[in-house]
Amino acid sequence: MRGIVTRRRYGEGMTTALERFYSVIPAGGIGSRLWPLSRADAPKFLHDLTGSGQSLLRATWDRLEPLAGPDRIMVVTGRAHRAAVEGQLPDLDDHNIVLESEPRDSTAAIALAAAILMKREPDVIIGSFAADHVIRGDRLFRSTVTQAVQTAEAGYITTIGIQPTEPAIGFGYIKTGTQLDVPGAELATKVDSFVEKPDLKTAKRYLHSGDYLWNAGMYISRADVLLTELERHEPEMHALVMELAEAWDDPATRGPAVDHIWPRLKKIAIDYSVAEPAAAAGRLAVIPGHFDWDDVGDFASLAKLNSSGRKTDLAILGENARVLSDASSGIVVSQSNRVISLIGVTDIVVVDTPDALLVTTSQNAQRVKSVVDALKLSGRDDVL
Amino acid sequence: MRGIVTRRRYGEGMTTALERFYSVIPAGGIGSRLWPLSRADAPKFLHDLTGSGQSLLRATWDRLEPLAGPDRIMVVTGRAHRAAVEGQLPDLDDHNIVLESEPRDSTAAIALAAAILMKREPDVIIGSFAADHVIRGDRLFRSTVTQAVQTAEAGYITTIGIQPTEPAIGFGYIKTGTQLDVPGAELATKVDSFVEKPDLKTAKRYLHSGDYLWNAGMYISRADVLLTELERHEPEMHALVMELAEAWDDPATRGPAVDHIWPRLKKIAIDYSVAEPAAAAGRLAVIPGHFDWDDVGDFASLAKLNSSGRKTDLAILGENARVLSDASSGIVVSQSNRVISLIGVTDIVVVDTPDALLVTTSQNAQRVKSVVDALKLSGRDDVL
Numbered sequence: 001m002r003g004i005v006t007r008r009r010y011g012e013g014m015t016t017a018l019e020r021f022y023s024v025i026p027a028g029g030i031g032s033r034l035w036p037l038s039r040a041d042a043p044k045f046l047h048d049l050t051g052s053g054q055s056l057l058r059a060t061w062d063r064l065e066p067l068a069g070p071d072r073i074m075v076v077t078g079r080a081h082r083a084a085v086e087g088q089l090p091d092l093d094d095h096n097i098v099l100e101s102e103p104r105d106s107t108a109a110i111a112l113a114a115a116i117l118m119k120r121e122p123d124v125i126i127g128s129f130a131a132d133h134v135i136r137g138d139r140l141f142r143s144t145v146t147q148a149v150q151t152a153e154a155g156y157i158t159t160i161g162i163q164p165t166e167p168a169i170g171f172g173y174i175k176t177g178t179q180l181d182v183p184g185a186e187l188a189t190k191v192d193s194f195v196e197k198p199d200l201k202t203a204k205r206y207l208h209s210g211d212y213l214w215n216a217g218m219y220i221s222r223a224d225v226l227l228t229e230l231e232r233h234e235p236e237m238h239a240l241v242m243e244l245a246e247a248w249d250d251p252a253t254r255g256p257a258v259d260h261i262w263p264r265l266k267k268i269a270i271d272y273s274v275a276e277p278a279a280a281a282g283r284l285a286v287i288p289g290h291f292d293w294d295d296v297g298d299f300a301s302l303a304k305l306n307s308s309g310r311k312t313d314l315a316i317l318g319e320n321a322r323v324l325s326d327a328s329s330g331i332v333v334s335q336s337n338r339v340i341s342l343i344g345v346t347d348i349v350v351v352d353t354p355d356a357l358l359v360t361t362s363q364n365a366q367r368v369k370s371v372v373d374a375l376k377l378s379g380r381d382d383v384l
Numbered sequence: 385m386r387g388i389v390t391r392r393r394y395g396e397g398m399t400t401a402l403e404r405f406y407s408v409i410p411a412g413g414i415g416s417r418l419w420p421l422s423r424a425d426a427p428k429f430l431h432d433l434t435g436s437g438q439s440l441l442r443a444t445w446d447r448l449e450p451l452a453g454p455d456r457i458m459v460v461t462g463r464a465h466r467a468a469v470e471g472q473l474p475d476l477d478d479h480n481i482v483l484e485s486e487p488r489d490s491t492a493a494i495a496l497a498a499a500i501l502m503k504r505e506p507d508v509i510i511g512s513f514a515a516d517h518v519i520r521g522d523r524l525f526r527s528t529v530t531q532a533v534q535t536a537e538a539g540y541i542t543t544i545g546i547q548p549t550e551p552a553i554g555f556g557y558i559k560t561g562t563q564l565d566v567p568g569a570e571l572a573t574k575v576d577s578f579v580e581k582p583d584l585k586t587a588k589r590y591l592h593s594g595d596y597l598w599n600a601g602m603y604i605s606r607a608d609v610l611l612t613e614l615e616r617h618e619p620e621m622h623a624l625v626m627e628l629a630e631a632w633d634d635p636a637t638r639g640p641a642v643d644h645i646w647p648r649l650k651k652i653a654i655d656y657s658v659a660e661p662a663a664a665a666g667r668l669a670v671i672p673g674h675f676d677w678d679d680v681g682d683f684a685s686l687a688k689l690n691s692s693g694r695k696t697d698l699a700i701l702g703e704n705a706r707v708l709s710d711a712s713s714g715i716v717v718s719q720s721n722r723v724i725s726l727i728g729v730t731d732i733v734v735v736d737t738p739d740a741l742l743v744t745t746s747q748n749a750q751r752v753k754s755v756v757d758a759l760k761l762s763g764r765d766d767v768l
Binding site: 036322324337338339340341342343344345348350352353354355356357358359360361363364367368370371374375378380383 | 759
């Protein structure tokens with residue numbers, strides 16, 4: 001081990017491991033289940049979904065910035081979002097924005113970031129954190145990441161699993177394994193296995209057993225370890241990413257390399273290309289996170305997030321929302337200045353945007369994606 | 385009796401009574417239960433609620449016009465609606481539009497029309513027909529009116545009661561009395577009494593008894609008979625209306641008379657000021673109407689009207705409606721060009737206008753008026 005995390009304050013008493021840490025923020029997903037709020041040109045991460053006054057992306061930046069400073073955060077996003085991302089993150093270094101010519105899922109985004117950063121700093125430790133999750137308890141989050149960095153330094157690909165607070169059926173779970181002995185990471189265990197979204201009965205069993213954590217898709221790892229793991233399971237992908245990274249920092253070579261390589265990158269989530277095989281081989285560690293976390297996967301989740309946890313509140317999102325309602329639950333998202341009136345509807349979801357309106361219920365929130373698919377099929381791309 | 389209705393064709397073989405007939409269309413009500421479709425500046429009667437391409441007012445005109453010609457229809461409406469009414473009814477004679485400085489309910493509107501017309505033609509027979517009801521079967525409607533005109537000629541204030549087709553609880557009922565013997569009006573009976581909106585059990589009893597008709601608020605009467613009846617029960621109102629009518633047709637006297645008299649007119653429905661007392665005194669007759677009629681009182685009624693009678697249809701109203709829905713019942717009214725998406729909601733009512741949105745259910749349709757009241761109280765008159 002290179003040192004011990006003292007956890008006094010970030011920025012002083014910092015360990016060597018944390019000094020080598022670099023945050024990566026993949027900001028790619030549209031968030032189709034949040035249509036028509038989330039759009040191709042206004043994806044979920046650019047929205048303020050908590051009424052905090054800042055976007056999820058900006059909140060992610062602010063959460064990570066104290067860990068290793070503003071110069072050590074890389075954002076991977078679509079070309080179309082460059083202006084919006086740079087507008088929200090004025091401290092983002094030009095060298096630290098990776099623009100995807102088209103989305104290629106999380107393996108491409110994270111592995112390319114890892115490869116680019118490793119070329120710049122061979123011993124870099126990276127942590128990837130989605131741009132569109134909501135976390136409350138930033139200090140607790142950072143102390144958890146610090147333990148994960150120590151565990152990564154010890155050679156493990158390390159994830160942060162969220163301590164469940166209810167038998168959620170909307171998340172995948174991580175089964176924890178044997179305790180590790182990593183200095184500065186007292187909570188680290190091996191990952192026994194990943195399990196898919198359970199039914200309610202199974203979720204209750206998971207919750208009561210104490211052996212399961214929610215999979216929040218956060219991965220902290222030495223870049224070399226991550227890329228070696230990728231090479232084991234997806235050697236072609238690995239080769240393409242390394243070739244692209246090699247060309248990245250030279251303006252003369254980047255463009256041709258992107259044109260040549262990007263279309264050949266496989267669309268695969270990093271959970272499948274790296275995390276699950278690593279877990280099966282005993283090379284994946286997990287730190288339990290005790291902070292509040294939500295992936296805001298649909299409007300039911302958004303409603304919960306914005307109703308002070310009380311199930312009898314109608315959540316209202318939108319700066320200029322003018323809502324007249326007798327609804328005791330559900331959510332209204334108002335992006336227009338229209339008066340919205342709800343009478344005698346319960347657990348309702350109303351999303352009011354200038355060119356599209358959604359009316360559904362919390363129970364049907366997961367089905368919103370199917371509307372986006374139907375709109376695509378019918379050629380109504382103008383509202384996607 | 386002055387003659388017999390031959391019912392060959394309107395316009396030929398016409399009786400003397402029908403030649404003296406004048407239609408009056410009170411076009412006053414906003415239709416608060418159809419908010420936000422109906423507004424103070426775009427009341428129900430100006431809307432096309434049937435997808436026919438014409439407004440309810442225009443359809444009312446077209447239904448009445450063959451009875452006595454375009455020169456014998458008078459419209460009573462608010463000053464604010466003059467341009468819209470004249471735009472929709474280009475054949476409406478200047479002398480036949482009565483502009484209310486502010487709404488004073490149906491007695492003021494109908495009695496004033498009767499008094500103005502009686503001053504012009506002492507033996508005129510008037511029939512008042514709401515501007516915002518939907519009728520299907522215009523020829524049957526006109527033959528029913530013709531019988532009513534004959535009955536009115538005989539001295540009765542005559543209403544047309546709709547033959548019930550279901551145990552509706554949203555309408556008032558008319559209990560029919562003894563058969564009358566009016567030539568040309570074989571179906572005429574006295575009205576036994578008016579009854580308020582019943583509960584379902586009572587409505588079923590009414591339907592099965594065969595003695596009850598729906599009160600559609602249509603009144604046909606000699607103007608002198610109507611005004612004499614008003615004088616009996618509301619002498620002050622009668623005096624004011626007669627004074628106003630006396631001044632009406634002279635441009636020099638109308639304005640001052642309106643300013644002086646209008647604010648003093650009592651707000652009372654003609655059902656209470658004239659019809660119910662006349663019925664109690666045995667002076668009210670009724671002709672059963674076998675045509676389709678609806679007062680389109682709320683969105684549940686509008687849904688039914690626009691779903692081909694099938695209860696498993698989602699009714700969609702709006703020229704440019706772009707609706708994506710799995711709803712099997714209810715109604716969408718689209719006045720914007722927005723994509724409207726409904727997922728997993730049944731019997732839903734969605735009314736989408738440029739500045740206001742309503743989401744409710746058919747079961748709660750009657751409660752829409754309460755929103756209008758709440759908006760008034762909160763000063764949000766901009767959307768009323």
